[in-house]
Amino acid sequence: MALTQKSNSLIELDAVIVGAGFSGLYLLHRMREAGFSTRIFETGDNVGGTWYWNRYPGARCDVESIYYNYTFSDELLKEWTWSSKYAEQPEILSYINYVADKFDLRRDIQFKTRVDSAHFDEEKNRWEVHLNNGQTVSARYFITAVGCLSASNVPKFKGLESFKGEWYHTGRWPHEKVEFKGKRVGVIGTGSSGIQSIPVIAKEAEHLTVFQRTPQYSTPARNQPNDPEYIKQVRENYSEIRTQMRSSLTGIPAVPRDRSAFDDTPEERRRTYEAAWEKGGLLTISYSYNDLSLTPEANETVAEFIRSKIREVVKDQEVAEKLLPNFYYGTKRPIIDTDYFETYNRENVTLVDVKKAQIEEITPSGVRTADAEYELDMIVFATGFDAMTGPLFKIDIRGRDGVSLKEKWAGGAETRTYLGIGTAGFPNMFMLTGPESPSVLSNMMVSIEQHVEWVSDCINYMRDNNKEVIEVNVEAENAWTKHCREVAEPTLYVKTESWYMGANIEGKARGFQIYLGGVGPYRQICDEVAEKGYDGFTLKASEESVVK
Numbered sequence: 001m002a003l004t005q006k007s008n009s010l011i012e013l014d015a016v017i018v019g020a021g022f023s024g025l026y027l028l029h030r031m032r033e034a035g036f037s038t039r040i041f042e043t044g045d046n047v048g049g050t051w052y053w054n055r056y057p058g059a060r061c062d063v064e065s066i067y068y069n070y071t072f073s074d075e076l077l078k079e080w081t082w083s084s085k086y087a088e089q090p091e092i093l094s095y096i097n098y099v100a101d102k103f104d105l106r107r108d109i110q111f112k113t114r115v116d117s118a119h120f121d122e123e124k125n126r127w128e129v130h131l132n133n134g135q136t137v138s139a140r141y142f143i144t145a146v147g148c149l150s151a152s153n154v155p156k157f158k159g160l161e162s163f164k165g166e167w168y169h170t171g172r173w174p175h176e177k178v179e180f181k182g183k184r185v186g187v188i189g190t191g192s193s194g195i196q197s198i199p200v201i202a203k204e205a206e207h208l209t210v211f212q213r214t215p216q217y218s219t220p221a222r223n224q225p226n227d228p229e230y231i232k233q234v235r236e237n238y239s240e241i242r243t244q245m246r247s248s249l250t251g252i253p254a255v256p257r258d259r260s261a262f263d264d265t266p267e268e269r270r271r272t273y274e275a276a277w278e279k280g281g282l283l284t285i286s287y288s289y290n291d292l293s294l295t296p297e298a299n300e301t302v303a304e305f306i307r308s309k310i311r312e313v314v315k316d317q318e319v320a321e322k323l324l325p326n327f328y329y330g331t332k333r334p335i336i337d338t339d340y341f342e343t344y345n346r347e348n349v350t351l352v353d354v355k356k357a358q359i360e361e362i363t364p365s366g367v368r369t370a371d372a373e374y375e376l377d378m379i380v381f382a383t384g385f386d387a388m389t390g391p392l393f394k395i396d397i398r399g400r401d402g403v404s405l406k407e408k409w410a411g412g413a414e415t416r417t418y419l420g421i422g423t424a425g426f427p428n429m430f431m432l433t434g435p436e437s438p439s440v441l442s443n444m445m446v447s448i449e450q451h452v453e454w455v456s457d458c459i460n461y462m463r464d465n466n467k468e469v470i471e472v473n474v475e476a477e478n479a480w481t482k483h484c485r486e487v488a489e490p491t492l493y494v495k496t497e498s499w500y501m502g503a504n505i506e507g508k509a510r511g512f513q514i515y516l517g518g519v520g521p522y523r524q525i526c527d528e529v530a531e532k533g534y535d536g537f538t539l540k541a542s543e544e545s546v547v548k
């Protein structure tokens, strides 16, 4: 189907995709292969999504790169070789650019273009999409590929505008090299972004002050160059690896040990955790036992082990005490690092506990907390994102009766979706890795490919069956939202104030917005829905779909 441009300002398409990250790019490829006129609108001036924006020093993936790539093309799998176990941001961005060129995607991407609004026209059964350059697009399908962590959060600190030095947010890092040499740098925030960037900045800056509100559990990544023999084996076995990834819980082919923490003696447990610490990696320690995310007592065994390692690594015990986390391990995103705790042994690093004495204001020359003033030349905000709903709410999305997504979901707590893919009252709209899908609690690449394939198959089905409108049924949505909450409720996740719960954003209502059932079971559910002719959705043919 061809793209048509009716006038200077109206473009007609089969589908609009918002965002040129991993999910948007693959969907564009699938849609074009199936013959649908499709265009991506992307705010940035190039492809990459999260890997385009998060260029901060030390940024790298925490899922092994051999699993953190597209798997849909065997040719692509053979062509690309990751240099190390956990690739750094520039290498991941090169990969995404390589994919965009290989599949000739750029000709259907409009860069430097923000989607301001998307309104469903009930008479035409089409989405009217308004862009920040004044263009209007009419499309049958509106698909968000905006990522879960793309709305960066700079807390509203009093006085920020008065600061005379430089300041940056890790999620909106400049393209030019940021010079730390000879500067007094402050990093606010010790989540994944802070913990990845702090050791790198400390090596360059004259002095680094870390403003920590909540100490974090972090374990060594043990990154290393990839051995060519290992890569050869991975290539030879990728078909099996892909099957394992897709049927697993997290999208990584690893299985938690079928053993309670209390099936072992304290000495055996210690040996298990020590071995995991030495081996490194994301799931190594958390998969040591099967009840670590379920019972406080089991969780405390791993939490205390990590605290003991922090006391061991950090020489100054006063500093070590400040770094000891005390929430349930794993209920905030577990972090893997390179020399994070070791960094506090450096002479040029100071740790400030801003839970004890909070940040009161940013002054022209630095940061003032309740009990001291810190002179700084640069502030790095590693303060995270308005996750999951934040990127969607940045667009004025309106479905039937002009109701906005924001109104429907009332500030985040009432997020209601069916499968995390669609939401009632918003026909022909699909969300890739939306709230209530496994998304951020899985290897995103596995979740992205599954969503893209499901959505593009669905759109093919619509065309093959002469259907014009697909819409989530309210009953199916209620049942899915209930199911999501029931799966999360018995876990320790819901007991911690985290961004998973919306707790990091002032005024955002609390609610666990990720499907915890695992990517394998989730895929099975989605496949069954499709096999039953899109059970839980109402599909209407052109003549039936005139509304009211």
Ligand code: N01
Pocket: 060, 061, 062, 063, 149, 155, 170, 188, 189, 190, 191, 192, 193, 194, 196, 211, 212, 213, 214, 333, 354, 359, 382, 383, 384, 385, 440, 499, 504
């Ligand atoms: O953000 P975060 P992030 N005053 O929200 C602190 C993914 N990711 O960008 O915990 C003082 O985790 C806040 O303190 P607290 C990954 O999924 C992956 O680091 O709210 N401090 C916290 O310490 C990750 O989970 C990789 O008390 C304030 C920090 O800022 C997600 O992105 C790399 C504050 C924010 O931590 C987000 O990570 C990077 C305030 N007013 C990110 N407000 C990989 O490795 C916030 N903080 C692939």
